Amino acid sequence: MILLLCLTAAVKGYAQSEALRPLDTGRHSLGIFMGSTALIGIDYIRPIGPKTWLRSCFSYMDFNVRDWETNLNRYEQYASINLSVRNSSLNLLVDHLIVPKLNLRLVTGIGLFLMNDFSGSIKLRDPLKINDVYFEPDELGYVYGGLRYNLKFNPYFGVALGRLVHPSRRLSVSLDIGTFYKGAPEIFINGTALIRNNEHNAEILTNNMSGYRWFPVFNLRFGYSIDHKDNP
Secondary structure (H helix, E strand, O other): OHHHHHHHHHHHHHHHHOOOOOOOOOOOEEEEEEEOOEEEEEEEEEEEEOOEEEEEEEEEOEEEEEEEEEOOOOOOOOEEEEEEEEOOEEEEEEEEEEEHHHOEEEEEEEEEEOOOEEEEEEEEOOOEEEOOEEEOHHHHOOEEEEEEOOOOEEEEEEEEEEOOOOOOOOEEEEEEEEEEEOOOOEEEEEEOHHHOOOOHHHHHHHHHOOOOOEEEEEEEEEEEEOOOOOOO
16 A cells, blocks of 8 residues: 555656646557556557547456465464466557646546456365364365456546656656446355365355455556657
């Protein structure tokens, strides 16, 4: 949270320092971004109005965590956790400048999520004692499951602070804060060995998480103008 606040303050200070410069909406830009929706993302910006831009984006989020051992800082038993995150998308966004002095933009659009699921498994690292009987981790088995969103086209709403293009420089920086509507998630869960037959819990968990339909977006973007102009 401290890092996010520092990034927000830095971008806001940059935007305010540049607020008195003239607008130049006729420039095109290429950018890279990273944050909650992308390990790395790329985009192309083109003007479509006096204070409006069209953004075509590709967000790549596909990574795995293997054999992460933790006790969550509260349990005696350590567990080995595997995680997979697959959340890549193609996005089409429209930015409209609403507060020029702050370089504040309203952003709307839609995302086509090519991959839209999260999965994992958890297994005890050490033997577990139950009623003076020790069970090895392989005897107990492991629990695996995940979460998927079946809605492929996801509307986006948000705001952005900073410049997509700069009137006299090639480089620009901006911050996106918003949310994708992903619909109700679907949960799947099961187990092996002694802890198998957990699939009956999937429907309960799906119902309990039906309200979690919005995915937060917090992305930092760095842009490069590809039609640089020597403005005064």
